[in-house]
Amino acid sequence: MKRNFTLKNVVTLLFVACSISLFAQKSILGETPQQKQVRMQWFTDAHFGMFIHWGLYALPARHEWVKRYERMTNEQYQTYFDTFDPVNYDPVKWAKTAKAAGMKYMVLTTKHHEGFCLFDSKYTDYKATNTKAKRDLVREYVNACRSQGLKVGFYYSLIDWHHPDFTIDRVHPQEPSSKVAYDSLNRGRDMNRYRTYLRNQVKELLTNYGKIDILWLDFSYPGENGKGRDDWGSVELIKMVRKLQPGIIINNRLDLMDYTDGYDFETPEQVKPEELTKFKGKYWETCQTFSGSWGYYRDENTWKTERQLLDLLITSTANGGNLILNVGPTAKGEFDYRATNALDKFAYWMHANSDAIYSCTYAPDEYALPKGIEARLTYKASAKRLYVHLFDYPTDGKLTLPGYSGKIKYAQFLNDDSELKFQSDKENASDVVLQLPTQKPPYEIPVVELILK
Ligand code: GLC
Numbered sequence: 503m504k505r506n507f508t509l510k511n512v513v514t515l516l517f518v519a520c521s522i523s524l525f526a527q528k529s530i531l532g533e534t535p536q537q538k539q540v541r542m543q544w545f546t547d548a549h550f551g552m553f554i555h556w557g558l559y560a561l562p563a564r565h566e567w568v569k570r571y572e573r574m575t576n577e578q579y580q581t582y583f584d585t586f587d588p589v590n591y592d593p594v595k596w597a598k599t600a601k602a603a604g605m606k607y608m609v610l611t612t613k614h615h616e617g618f619c620l621f622d623s624k625y626t627d628y629k630a631t632n633t634k635a636k637r638d639l640v641r642e643y644v645n646a647c648r649s650q651g652l653k654v655g656f657y658y659s660l661i662d663w664h665h666p667d668f669t670i671d672r673v674h675p676q677e678p679s680s681k682v683a684y685d686s687l688n689r690g691r692d693m694n695r696y697r698t699y700l701r702n703q704v705k706e707l708l709t710n711y712g713k714i715d716i717l718w719l720d721f722s723y724p725g726e727n728g729k730g731r732d733d734w735g736s737v738e739l740i741k742m743v744r745k746l747q748p749g750i751i752i753n754n755r756l757d758l759m760d761y762t763d764g765y766d767f768e769t770p771e772q773v774k775p776e777e778l779t780k781f782k783g784k785y786w787e788t789c790q791t792f793s794g795s796w797g798y799y800r801d802e803n804t805w806k807t808e809r810q811l812l813d814l815l816i817t818s819t820a821n822g823g824n825l826i827l828n829v830g831p832t833a834k835g836e837f838d839y840r841a842t843n844a845l846d847k848f849a850y851w852m853h854a855n856s857d858a859i860y861s862c863t864y865a866p867d868e869y870a871l872p873k874g875i876e877a878r879l880t881y882k883a884s885a886k887r888l889y890v891h892l893f894d895y896p897t898d899g900k901l902t903l904p905g906y907s908g909k910i911k912y913a914q915f916l917n918d919d920s921e922l923k924f925q926s927d928k929e930n931a932s933d934v935v936l937q938l939p940t941q942k943p944p945y946e947i948p949v950v951e952l953i954l955k
Contacts, residue, residue, distance in 0.1 A: 527762045530737065531744060542766065542785055544653060545716070545751050547861045548606035549819050550852075551655070553789055553828035554596065555796035557614045558582040560833040566797030569616050569663055570675045576664055583618065587634035591835030593646035599837060601650045603845040604852030604859070609655030609718050609826060610643050612707055614797075617664025621710075625702050628664055644711045655716035656707050660700065660734050660755075667696040672727040684727065697735045704739065708746040717743060717750055718769075722757035730757040740764060753787075767824075775817035782864060787824035790814055792844055798830035805840055808847045812947050815848075815859065816891050820878040822863045851945055854917035857882075858889035858949045869909075873902040873933075889916065890950040895942040901950065902927060906934040909954055916949040 533541075559566040561582040569579050600608055613619045619629040621640035630639045640656075647654045662668045663675055669688045670676050678684055708714055719739075724730030731737065736756040740763075743750060751766045758764025767785040770777065778788060793805045806814075811827070818825040829841045837845070852859070858880050865881035869888055876893035890901070903910075913922040913936055927933035942948060 527760060528764075529762045530741060531763050533763055538763075538766070541749055542751060544606075545767070545787075545824065546785070546863075548653070549824050549859050549862070550603075550605045550815060551607040551609060551653075551716075551787070551824060551826040552596075552600040552603070552605045553657070553796070553826045554608060554610045554831065555614065555657075555828055556831045556835075557611055557616055557620065557797065558586055558618045559614070559616060559797040560831060561585055563798050563800040563833070565795045565799055566614055566616070566830070568797075570673060573675050575676070579616065579664075583628070583633060586630075586833065588639075588833060588835030591635070591639060591642070593639075593643040594649060596643075596829075596831070596837065597646040597650040597652055599842070599845050601652060603848035604856050605652070605827075605848075606860075607653035607655055607716060608643075608647050609657050609716060610640065611657045611659070612640050613659050613662070613703070614657075615659045615661040615663055617659075617662040617668075619703070621707065623703050623706055625699055625706075626665075640707075641711065648712075653715035654711075654713070655718065656714055657718040657720060658704060658707060659720050660722065660729070661720070662696065662700075665696055665699060667692045667694075667699070669693055669696075671723075671729055673723060677727075693733055697733070700734065701739060701742065704743065705746065708743060708750075714747050714750055716752075717747075718753045719756050720753070721755040724757055736764070737761075775813050778817055778821045778823060781823055782821050784823075786822075787826050788814065788818055789826045789828065791828045791830075792841060796828050796830055798832050798838065805844070808844070808851075808946050811844060811848070812851060813893070816878050816880070816947065819859050819862050819880050820864055820891070847946075851947070854945060855947075855949045857887070858891065858916055858951070861885075862889065868905070870904045873904055875901075886954045888952040888954055890952065892948050892950065895948065896938055897940075899938050899940050901936040901938055903934045903936065904930075905932050906952075907932045910934060910952050911955045912953040914951050914953075915943055916951040917943050917945055922950060 555566055559568050562568045565571060612621050617628055619626060622631045622638040623629055631637060644654055669691045670684060678687055722730045734756060736758050740756060743752060753767060753769050754765030756764060767787050768781060770781065770786060770788045772790055773788060793802045795802055815825045829837050832838055862880040862882045865879040865888055869879055871877055871879065872890060875896055878891045880889045907926050910924060913924050914920055915922065922936050922938060924934050924936040927935050
């Protein structure tokens with residue numbers, strides 16, 4: 503009997519050990535989920551940030567990938583470097599606009615795929631200090647974020663279409679049409695040297711500008727004629743980043759998804775709101791443009807509507823994630839009128855409704871969506887608040903909340919704290935019916951605030 507018991511124990515132990523080694527992911531630093539939660543807190547609460555894609559591509563004004571799309575050489579692209587003169591660059595204005603729109607953090611492209619550095623790097627001449635701007639534009643940006651109380655983020659492109667050692671691959675502007683040509687084109691190019699350059703520049707960015715809150719490294723495309731972790735030296739790079747900036751939050755494009763701490767959050771790019779439900783329970787941030795391009799694109803005219811933009815923010819929050827919305831400033835260094843108009847709309851909505859965004863997440867399952875209209879729920883456990891975002895406004899003045907009987911203490915519109923009376927549904931006592939005014943409040947998506955018992 504005793505022997506049997508021991509044998510059983512040994513088998514169980516073996517099984518547990520095997521499962522752990524099979525399913526446990528590798529870890530670089532060995533942080534616990536609780537420690538990560540603390541580190542991620544500001545990000546989890548914020549829900550809304552501003553992405554800024556700004557570089558030489560603002561001059562051609564036809565996509566930040568213009569060098570690749572039009573297969574330009576360094577010589578052809580040089581004209582943008584020579585012309586760059588952002589006379590209206592005023593990052594305090596950017597930061598004030600972001601703050602007014604309700605954004606809590608900013609992420610700026612310190613270098614995009616074109617290789618041009620907005621910062622004063624000692625490892626290259628291809629930088630803002632050598633243009634007519636004559637100064638470190640990143641430093642001014644960092645100071646501006648801090649002056650407005652915004653968290654500071656850097657985007658740094660792993661890809662570099664200007665560096666002489668960066669090997670030509672399948673996304674490079676000089677991509678050849680045959681395999682043989684790759685070899686001859688890449689003779690003399692040395693990714694070891696590029697890796698050192700990349701590492702040195704990331705080190706500069708994380709050493710010379712004080713505390714950096716979030717880092718976006720972009721991007722990996724492993725496989726044939728692509729690049730991934732070995733090309734970037736991703737494991738060593740992330741170790742260095744975390745050592746230099748222990749609190750920093752890092753995106754997931756280093757090709758280290760099999761490490762628990764090879765990234766901090768996922769980055770669904772330009773996805774539809776409906777697709778965001780599948781990220782529930784993870785750390786994530788959807789990155790979105792106003793119109794399609796990240797860099798300033800003069801002739802692109804399919805801009806998202808106010809409703810589509812609010813939908814992205816609300817639906818992100820309602821699924822426990824963040825929205826980082828991009829502005830591509832002009833070559834003069836300003837937000838164009840379309841971006842400014844869209845951000846003004848956010849400012850108006852967030853002024854009245856931001857309580858339904860900050861520190862909120864998805865509602866527990868017991869709270870169902872209202873009957874018969876399109877809506878989303880956000881929830882703030884600490885304040886015992888449930889927010890109903892009315893994507894449709896009931897024409898009969900009634901909002902039926904199924905199964906809410908006995909759960910609500912008080913109800914009001916969030917935008918003006920005006921009371922909304924409610925009672926149990928006469929036909930179905932477990933439902934609650936809220937009485938809404940026939941006139942919709944002056945917000946694209948009004949919010950009902952329920953104070954829970
Ligand atoms: C992609 C694009 C890039 C943009 C980024 C933002 O990786 O290459 O232009 O910066 O997405 O998510």
